[in-house]
Amino acid sequence: MDPETMVMPLILIVLFFPFCTSVDTLTPNQSIKDGQSLISNKNNFALGFFSPGNSSYQYLGIWFVKVAYQTIVWVANRNDPIIDSSGVLSINQYGNLVLHDSSNRLLWSTNVSVQGTTSVAQLQDSGNLVLVQGNNKKVIWQSFDHPTDTLLPGMRLGLNRMTGLDRFLTSWKSQDDPGTGDYFCKINPTGSPQVVLYKGSTLYWRSAPWPWPTSLSAATSSSSFKYYFVNNEDEVSYYFFDDPSIISKEVVGNSGLIQKLMWNDGDLQWKEFWSAPKYRCDNYRHCGAYGKCESDDNVNKFECTCLPGYEPKSWKNWYHRDGSGGCVRKQLGLSMCGNGEGFVKVERLKGPDSFNAVWMDMSMSSSECEQACLRNCSCTAFISMNIDGKGTRCLAWYGELVDVSENSYVRWDLNVRVDATELATYTRKSNGFLGHKRQRAITIISLMVTLFLVCLIGYICLMKKKRRKTSPSKKKEEEENKRTVKRKLHNQSLYFTGAVGYLEGNELEENSRHPDLLIFDLSCIVAATDNFSPINKLGQGGFGSVFKGQLSNGQQVAVKRLSNSSGQGIEEFKNEVMLIAKLQHRNLVKLFGCCIQGEEKMLIYEYMPNKSLDFFIFDHTRSSLLNWGKRLEIIIGITRGILYLHQDSRLRIIHRDLKTSNVLLDGEMNPRISDFGIARIFKGDQIQDKTTRVIGTYGYMSPEYVIFGKFSTKSDVFSFGVMLLEIISGKKNNISYQTHPSLTLIGHVWELWTEDRALDIVDSSITESFVSHEVLRCIQIGLLCVQEDATDRPTMLAILLMLSCETTLPSPNQPAFVFKRPTKDLGSVTGKGFYSINDVTITKFEAR
16 A cells, blocks of 8 residues: 555544543643533543523533433532633643633632642543642542532532531522522531531421431442441541442432432433422421421321420411421420429331430430430430441430421331320320230229128118217217318418318318428518508409519519408318319419418419400400400410310319409410319219309309309300300490390390301401401300300310311300390399309409
């Protein structure tokens, strides 16, 4: 062959070779301009200039080569775009990668210190752009340490504790703008590390705390996907690997969605492998503090519940399917520090936010963990688990339990601290199922107890037969001794005369030993009230006076001083001490203690600065301070307080004098039920009682109580119904109406209800704030409560459910006391009874 003919192909091959060979390295004497790129060795990734979407700007970035359409995984100058196609990437005289535009303006630089001036840049097959020091091949900078919105296999997300380098992902502003967006994803190392997603400065989503089902050892959640977690003194980080033949990435989108995506060559699309937040329960604090979010496919079911020992903070918001306000303790007044408290296990959870959690020592058993948490009164929950077979460790929370949800993948068993009452409730539930052997043993014991009782009853019958032979005078003396009880408190003698159906003196003595009940010295109360100064007088009633006082520690109190001349006052005193000392609920007024010295008998209550409910709703000026939202909260609070009295407390209590003047308001306008002087205790399965001594306030008393002296929980329901209608209307029950002067408020509301004009009764001061369907529902509940037949009235539990959810309500029947009763007829209702014909039984000058 002619030598000249052979030379020409060789020249062409040499000239063409740089353009058909993959170039992955940039040296100091080279540069990259628009239309040029670096390609990794195995043709996985490319580095060059691009314009996203419909944008006319240019950026320097890295993208997949083998994906059908350009998918950017890293951007250098994301916040400094090139306005034309004049961008140039090169290595400057100091060994740094630099990006300039046509005006030689520096848009981006690696900005690291290079020993010597020789360095080269290389695009690796992992998608990592590295700057290597020429003399020792040391990597002095890499794009994996400065991610944008994408995490690639082998790329670490997290904190290097040695250097302080924090690697996190930040979303694009939009599909056309790779600038720093609103969302960023990082690892929060505080407490127990967890992956968190922020929207601006607001926490938007978080993963379960470490340890996850896989930690340092790789685990397989699919045939190829493996992820790792490192948590040691050098770093806390997360990374993953895939089969090299699979193209995958994790990305934070500009909509706030974190996605794990895999490329499908079959249909040329990205397939979602995992994403978050995806469900309602994924949103941070969706159910607030101490709330639990239950994942369910049923979108009609409200997903929020409360952890054991807690109840919704706002029943109104709960009713509107908004659980973000969270939950509060059911028994706020009951201590959870050395007071018989314990833990209730809640299974299969995503653990609470661990920002306030602490890992305890290794090799701590579950029981040791529980005891350690119990010893610290700030410890609210703990989890005990075995980590990778290296020993059992204990993670304890101190403070609020936030962002708890059910989880089908991360299944933690959370032990929640509860008070003694709640612990007993859950213990009874857990012991509710007995084995056959245990049942057999109980049957045998029951038979033995029955036999013993038969013998005991026989013995009692014989003793009664002997007592019948006792002389009348001796019997009278024994009865008198039985009805007079002498007790000493603080070396002072006090005599109480018993009354049928009321509390005996020994019950008061028992109550005086109540751990939360203080016995005050008379001198202390005299000093607190400035010797019962008229200036401090809050009110005057048939049983005595109420004074405002301030104890030496600054605590403001209300002092109820019984009149020496009132026989009923003594009974009321015993009743209130006995009852309220045993009642602890956030919707009941709290009794601090009592004072019994000489002739003085006093009760010391917490002071309510906002007076009583009637002070606001019946005044045209002050009523505007209670909008509909606050009134609904007050209604629900009163409901919960009465429900506690009827069902949830240790005693079943009938208040008998529920009215707006006996509902006090604390500093935050939360309702507190007060005045238990004529309350009665029902024992066992007792559902009704009868008295010939009818006491109460006309307009609030039920018809069966007024006419026959019969009272039950349904009597309180009637009183609640009257209060409910008064709260909505801002009018008193016994007010006169121009159209029908003989109608009561109940009668007026019933008339409007039958004419489909019930909203006409709404207080004019809340016409701009009320929600029509809520008010109509409350009016219907009020009419259900004041029905004439007690059996037709709902229970307080049913009322709470009616207020809390959109159940269909029954139609109310004819209410009682539609028309006013003439005052002269009152005396004929019960021969031995008496009424407070006025609206209140105590004249108030200030809050009490």
